[in-house]
Amino acid sequence: MKRKTAPLPPTAATFTPKEDPAMSGIKTILSVIGDETTGESPLRVALTISKVHGCHVEGFHVMIDAAAAIPYVGEAMAGALVEDMVEAAEKDARDRADKAKALFDRVTSELGVSQDGTPPGDGSATATWRETSGPEPEQVALRGRVADLLVLGQPGSNGEPPSLLTLNAALLESGRPVLVAPPESTGGTVGTRVAIAWNGSAEAARAVMGAMPFLVAAEKVTVLIAEADDNDDAADATAHELETHLAWHGVQADIKVLRAGPGSKAGEALIQACESMGADLLVMGAYTHSRLRQLILGGVTRHILSSALFPVLLSH
Numbered sequence: 001m002k003r004k005t006a007p008l009p010p011t012a013a014t015f016t017p018k019e020d021p022a023m024s025g026i027k028t029i030l031s032v033i034g035d036e037t038t039g040e041s042p043l044r045v046a047l048t049i050s051k052v053h054g055c056h057v058e059g060f061h062v063m064i065d066a067a068a069a070i071p072y073v074g075e076a077m078a079g080a081l082v083e084d085m086v087e088a089a090e091k092d093a094r095d096r097a098d099k100a101k102a103l104f105d106r107v108t109s110e111l112g113v114s115q116d117g118t119p120p121g122d123g124s125a126t127a128t129w130r131e132t133s134g135p136e137p138e139q140v141a142l143r144g145r146v147a148d149l150l151v152l153g154q155p156g157s158n159g160e161p162p163s164l165l166t167l168n169a170a171l172l173e174s175g176r177p178v179l180v181a182p183p184e185s186t187g188g189t190v191g192t193r194v195a196i197a198w199n200g201s202a203e204a205a206r207a208v209m210g211a212m213p214f215l216v217a218a219e220k221v222t223v224l225i226a227e228a229d230d231n232d233d234a235a236d237a238t239a240h241e242l243e244t245h246l247a248w249h250g251v252q253a254d255i256k257v258l259r260a261g262p263g264s265k266a267g268e269a270l271i272q273a274c275e276s277m278g279a280d281l282l283v284m285g286a287y288t289h290s291r292l293r294q295l296i297l298g299g300v301t302r303h304i305l306s307s308a309l310f311p312v313l314l315s316h
Contacts (some may be wrong), residue, residue: 010128026213027120029057030147032140032170034162035121036099040155043104044185045311046151048113050125050203053192053213056117057125059104062131064093097131104129136162144174149210151179154305167305170285177210177315178286188280190311194218195255195279197270197300198225202237203285207315208242211283212249214313218281221246221253224273226266226300267303279310286314 012015031046033039039061046057101270108115108127117128132139144150155164170178191214198204208215225239239255246253260269286301304312 014282026053026055026148028147029055029149029151029293030060030144031057031151032057032153032162032166033061033100033104034136034153034166036103038156038162039076039100039103040107041183041185042151042153042181043107044111045179045181045190046189047107047113047125047127048185048187048190049149049151049179050113050127051111052086052217054121054125055148056119056121056122057104057113057127058117058143058147059100059127059129060140061097061100061129061131062136062139063097063131064089065133065135093133101129101131113195115314121247135244136148137165140166141169141173144170144176144178145174147174149179150174150176151181154183154308171314171316177207177313180305180308180312180314182310190214191218191281192283193220193277193279194222194283195270195274195277195283196221196223197282198239198242199285200236203287203316205285207283207285207313210315211281211313214281214283215246215251216249218251220253220277222273222277222279223255224258225255226258226269267300267307270300270304271307274308274310282308282310282312284312284314286316 012019026049029046029050031039031043033043039256043057049055050057092282104127105115111125113125113127115125115128132143140150140152150170152162152167152170155162155167166176167180170176194211194214196208196211196215198208219241223239223242225236243253243255256273258266259275270282270284273279277295282304284300284304287299301314
């Protein structure tokens with residue numbers, strides 16, 4: 001009796017053709033534009049993605065609610081003075097929104113993206129502008145729930161937009177993957193050489209699923225494992241299963257193990273590996289430990305958010 005042999009693992013020769021990026025799962029992108037300065041990089045990254053994947057970008061600006069922004073001063077301040085403060089805050093918010101809209105018009109024109117918001121679209125890149133008012137974290141989370149992908153800039157170090165509160169709301173309350181753009185966009189590619197920071201966690205698995213449209217269109221995909229992560233055993237045990245899972249989507253991935261310490265050292269190792277391979281997108285789970293622990297001890301997510309000079313797709 002002939003002994004049965006296990007099927008050979010898939011190879012590049014057995015892969016089915018990758019799907020057309022224009023037929024991918026990304027149809028709408030929410031690009032959060034806080035102001036004319038910090039909003040340019042996330043807008044350019046979002047429009048770059050839209051031109052490859054044939055999707056629609058909504059430039060989204062949240063105006064400060066002037067009345068809510070004035071601190072409570074009780075009866076000590078005259079009503080006329082309070083009105084003057086509210087009026088000045090409203091004017092500042094309007095000026096900021098107008099400058100953000102001018103940025104949106106300039107960049108879409110420069111990149112040749114038409115401003116058309118009629119669904120389902122013809123497979124070409126389109127864009128529209130949307131303004132609202134209120135607390136930015138809440139509004140971004142609400143609007144993000146009806147987009148396929150959110151694109152924000154790195155949190156400002158001195159209170160500049162977007163705030164860490166807004167990014168956390170996008171990650172934890174929108175239910176969608178979030179792509180964090182680098183401080184400056186060079187107008188280069190996004191998602192042609194993709195690195196996956198894999199630690200076997202549920203957050204990393206959700207990030208991979210959210211990034212699948214990029215993975216199936218990428219020229220090269222590398223799974224990175226930082227050995228000092230607390231989930232090392234899970235990462236090592238599931239890395240090859242992830243490789244097989246990606247193969248079912250027509251994605252050939254390499255696995256690379258990194259020697260790294262915990263927390264920020266693992267973050268440094270990931271950044272160095274991405275830079276050495278020329279990655280233009282890093283995919284990773286966000287806050288696989290509690291946010292309080294990351295805030296106190298530092299962590300991979302925190303280090304990547306403050307240091308990466310390439311786009312990072314996160315999911316929690």
